[in-house]
Amino acid sequence: MTVDDKNIFPVYHEILAREEKEDLLKQRASVIWFTGLSGAGKTTLAKRLEEELFSRGYLTQILDGDNIRTGINNNLGFSPEDRYENIRRISEISKLFLHCGIITINCFISPTEEIREMARSIIGEDDFIEIFINAPLNICEERDVKGLYSRARRGEIKEFTGISAPFEIPEKCNLEVRTDILSIEESVKKILELVLPKIEQE
Amino acid sequence: MTVDDKNIFPVYHEILAREEKEDLLKQRASVIWFTGLSGAGKTTLAKRLEEELFSRGYLTQILDGDNIRTGINNNLGFSPEDRYENIRRISEISKLFLHCGIITINCFISPTEEIREMARSIIGEDDFIEIFINAPLNICEERDVKGLYSRARRGEIKEFTGISAPFEIPEKCNLEVRTDILSIEESVKKILELVLPKIEQE
Numbered sequence: 001m002t003v004d005d006k007n008i009f010p011v012y013h014e015i016l017a018r019e020e021k022e023d024l025l026k027q028r029a030s031v032i033w034f035t036g037l038s039g040a041g042k043t044t045l046a047k048r049l050e051e052e053l054f055s056r057g058y059l060t061q062i063l064d065g066d067n068i069r070t071g072i073n074n075n076l077g078f079s080p081e082d083r084y085e086n087i088r089r090i091s092e093i094s095k096l097f098l099h100c101g102i103i104t105i106n107c108f109i110s111p112t113e114e115i116r117e118m119a120r121s122i123i124g125e126d127d128f129i130e131i132f133i134n135a136p137l138n139i140c141e142e143r144d145v146k147g148l149y150s151r152a153r154r155g156e157i158k159e160f161t162g163i164s165a166p167f168e169i170p171e172k173c174n175l176e177v178r179t180d181i182l183s184i185e186e187s188v189k190k191i192l193e194l195v196l197p198k199i200e201q202e
Numbered sequence: 203m204t205v206d207d208k209n210i211f212p213v214y215h216e217i218l219a220r221e222e223k224e225d226l227l228k229q230r231a232s233v234i235w236f237t238g239l240s241g242a243g244k245t246t247l248a249k250r251l252e253e254e255l256f257s258r259g260y261l262t263q264i265l266d267g268d269n270i271r272t273g274i275n276n277n278l279g280f281s282p283e284d285r286y287e288n289i290r291r292i293s294e295i296s297k298l299f300l301h302c303g304i305i306t307i308n309c310f311i312s313p314t315e316e317i318r319e320m321a322r323s324i325i326g327e328d329d330f331i332e333i334f335i336n337a338p339l340n341i342c343e344e345r346d347v348k349g350l351y352s353r354a355r356r357g358e359i360k361e362f363t364g365i366s367a368p369f370e371i372p373e374k375c376n377l378e379v380r381t382d383i384l385s386i387e388e389s390v391k392k393i394l395e396l397v398l399p400k401i402e403q404e
Contacts, residue, residue, distance in 0.1 A: 050218055
């Protein structure tokens with residue numbers, strides 16, 4: 001039996017409205033979606049961004065490929081189907097946070113236009129801020145913070161984005177941040193300039 | 203490849219601590235877990251409880267069998283395996299909200315000790331408040347707000363809790379609320395007496 005059997009009665013409209021929760025928090029909710037290669041700096045920037053927003057009184061939640069995959073998505077791998085289900089679940093979770101008035105900062109490679117489009121359509125265009133955290137593959141591979149690139153090169157990790165699985169340049173992103181050119185602080189400043197006007201209450 | 207392959211690096215310790223978010227919100231996070239038959243009054247009480255808590259300045263999020271199943275769990279049915287996966291995902295989502303300092307109010311039949319024990323162990327004993335929303339089966343069936351009991355009696359819904367699937371009396375619940383005896387307001391008052399001391403910041 002699935003939800004199509006009509007014994008499901010969504011209660012979104014009956015529970016406290018998102019706007020009331022946003023008013024309590026004195027912020028507008030949003031999903032800030034970082035896409036980019038492993039090693040491009042997504043989680044590093046997310047943590048700095050969260051600190052900056054918190055110091056201004058904003059409540060945020062980082063959703064990270066790593067902490068999500070040790071929890072709710074610990075039964076998913078890295079095949080195309082599982083990557084899709086991974087991003088689908090994350091998008092639905094983000095939507096629950098949105099309804100609670102909270103800003104999420106999502107750090108996921110999300111390598112294809114199709115997968116980012118799916119996230120955008122679940123979350124809704126108006127609440128989806130897509131930021132391409134970009135550094136050239138050779139720089140990411142040089143950084144190799146987690147040692148994953150060398151393992152992928154040795155063939156120990158299959159379907160690794162940039163090596164044995166594709167990464168498609170985001171065509172629709174709201175911002176591109178070149179972390180090989182900008183410092184962490186410059187990158188965060190650029191992101192704040194985009195994000196702050198969208199999350200401030202009038 | 204699964205998370206056991208060790209290319210997963212949880213970042214919980216590096217992101218903003220739950221305590222800092224609780225301080226921002228001036229509340230202590232918790233998961234208030236309502237268990238009970240369909241028609242016992244879980245969602246009705248959750249909505250009234252949320253209003254009461256909101257009026258006191260608390261930020262909450264209702265997680266409801268119905269709104270969850272139209273979103274993140276729209277690919278799950280009602281077989282024992284799917285019920286288990288349903289509750290597992292909900293527990294992991296609750297944990298993310300906990301880390302964000304938020305009080306969730308979860309309304310799920312969660313019919314067996316095993317399934318409630320799984321939720322408790324994912325969420326953690328200290329943050330798990332289990333409340334048995336209890337009305338006798340014949341009362342729930344009489345109410346039959348959604349017409350599900352009559353469909354289940356006609357055999358149109360399989361594995362329906364109370365009719366063709368078991369409901370085990372919660373042995374470990376923190377509170378039992380008899381909604382066939384108490385009014386909605388009396389029920390909410392009783393829940394508030396239990397919950398408020400746990401979510402107040404010292």
